[in-house]
Amino acid sequence: MSAPKSAPKSAPKSALAIRDLVVRYPGLDAPALEVPALTLAAGEALLVSGPSGAGKTTFLNAVTGLDGRGQGVVAWDGINLIGLSEGARDRWRAGHVGLVMQDFHLFPALSVRENVMLPQRLARWGRLPPALRTEADALLVRVGLDRPQQRAGTLSRGQKQRTAVARALLCRPGIVVADEPTASLDPVAGHAVAELLVGLAANLGASLIVASHDPVFAARIARHARLEGGRFVTGEGDAA
C-alpha cells in the first residue's frame, strides 16, 4: 500500500473520485445509495446532510472502505476501494483515514493518552515510535485536554468526543471522516468539537467529510451536499 507511515510534516493530499457508485442492501428494492459522479479535491471539506435513512452512513461506509460492497468506483488518488479485499481496505484506512463517530468508542479503563494511541498500537506489531507519545500529548493539548493520564471513563461527554477527535488525527490522516460527531453533545460542547474538527483538518490539509444536520457545520463548511432517498440532490458535482 502507499501508506506513508513515518509521520510526514504535511499530510498526503487525497482527492476522491466517485463514479457510478451503487450500494444495495439485501431486501431493499431501491439502491440505498446511488452516486453517478462525485469528486472532492485534496484538502477540500464536504458536509453531507439529509433526513434519517437517506443513506448518509451508507455513503461514509463506502468512502472509508468500512463496507466493501457496492458497484462502481470509489477512488482516493486512484485507489479504488471497491474491489479491494477487507484486509487491504483495513490497511488503507489505517494509513489514510481518521474517523470520528457519534459514539465515542473509548475504552473507559484506559487513560486518555492510551485511548488516543490505541489504534496505532493495534495497527502494527512491536513498539510504537516514542515520538508518537509526544505527538499524542501535543494533540490532546490542542483539543483542550491537559491530563493525558486521566481515565477515559471519567471524562465528560464533550471531553470524550474531543479525545476521539485527537485519536482520529494522531496519524496525520489525509482524510478525516465524521458521522454525526455532535449529535450526542450539548450545543456548547458540539460547537467546540465542530470547531476543532474543521480547524484541525484544515491545518493538516486533510480532506474532510462530515455527515451531520447540525447547523454548526453549515457555518464552517462551504460545500454542502444533500442526500435524499440515496441520491444527492445538491452539491454532488465538482467544487463550486
Added chain:
Amino acid sequence: MIRFVLADLGTRRLGALLLVLIIAFATGLGVLVTLQERALRLGSARAAAAFDLVVGAPGSETQLVLSAVFLQPAPLTLVPGEVMARLSADPRVAFAAPVGFGDFAGASPIVGTTTAMLRALGGLRAGHGLEQLSDAVVGAKVPHALGDTLVPMHGQIEAGGHVHAGIAYHVVGQLAPTGTPWDRAVLVPIQAVWQVHEHEHEHEHGVGAGAADDDDDDEAHAPLAGPVDEAAARRADAPGVPAIVVKPVSIAAAYSLRQSFRGHGTLAVFPGEVLARLYGTMGDARKVLALVAAGAQGLVGAAILLVVMAEVMQRRRQIGALRAFGAARGAVFALVWMESFLLLALGVVAGVGVGTAGAWALSAGLERQAGIALPVELAGGDLLQAGLLLALGAGAALLPAVLAYRQSPAEVLRG
C-alpha cells in the same frame, strides 16, 4: 497489548472473576478425584507395608486385612493357639506376632501383641517395650504420655462401653510414627488381653467394638501383674487370636507359607494382594467419578465458550470500532484470543490449586478419622494433563477470536 487486555478485563472484572471461578471449580473437581484416589492407594499400600502375610481363621480375606492392618473392629473368628505355635516354629518364618483386639482406651483400640510387632511397626521413639503384663506402648498419635495410666473400656465410649473394674495399663513406651492406624493404637501384651477376657473364651469370637456381650463387667478382675512370658504366646495350648502377622524369611518362603496355611482351618493372605483386588473394584468407581468430573469439565467448558462468544457478539460494535480506527484484523483476533485464554488459564491454574487444597483438606480429615496418612502427591502426569487442558482451552479460545476476526467494521457507524 497485554496492558490493553488487562485493562479490558479490569473493566469487567466481576464477570471475568465468575468465569475464572467456575472454570476453577470444574478443574478442581477433576484434580480432587485424581489426587484423592491416588492418596488412598498410596496411603493404604504404605499402611500395609509392614504386613507381609496375615494368617487368620477362614472367612472374608478383606475383613481379615481390614482388621489386622487397619485395626477396623470386627468380630473375627479366632485361630487356635496351635497355629501360632506352628508358625513360630516354622523355619520359613522370621517372626510371627499375634494381633488380639481387646477393649478401647478412649478412642484408641487396645491391641494385644508381642514385642516382635513393635519392631515390625518401626520400633519405639521413647520408653521401653512390653515387659510387665500391665505395660502399654502407645502409638504416636495416642494422646497419652509415658507414665499415664489407661483404663480399658469394653467398647468405645461413644458406643456405651463400660470399665473393666480393677484393670489398668501403664504407658511405658511410645511407637515412632507410622502413618497407619497403628498410630492410634495402644499395644499391650497379648497375655493381658487374654487374662482380661478369660471368661469369654468359649465365645469363640474376638472382642469387637460395642459387642454387646452380657458378661458381667462390673465383676472385679484380678489385677494385671507380673512379667510377660513371651514364650507362653507360642505354646500350642495358648488361647486363640483373631489374626497373626507373619514376617517370612524370603519371598519364596512367603508364597510357600501362604500355600501351607490356606485351608485346614486357617486362611493366609498377602494384604498387598487383597488391597490390589480392592483397588480393582475401587478403580471402576474412580473411572466413573473421573468420567463425571470430565463430563462436568466439558459441560462447563462449553458453557464458558458460549458466554465468551455471546460477549464477543455483544461487543461487536466495540470490536468493529477498533477495526474502523485502523487496528489490524490480526491484532483484534489476538486480543480476543488472549483475553479468552487468559481467563481459561487462570481458571485452570486456580483449579489445580483448589483441587490440591481440597485433596489436602480431605486427606487431613480422613487421617483424623481413620488414622491412615493419605499422601497428596502431584505426579508428572498431572502436569501433562493440566497442559492438555490448557492446550484444549487455547484451541477453544480460537472460536471467539475467529468470531471477532470475522466481525465487519461496517456496522460501527450505525448506533
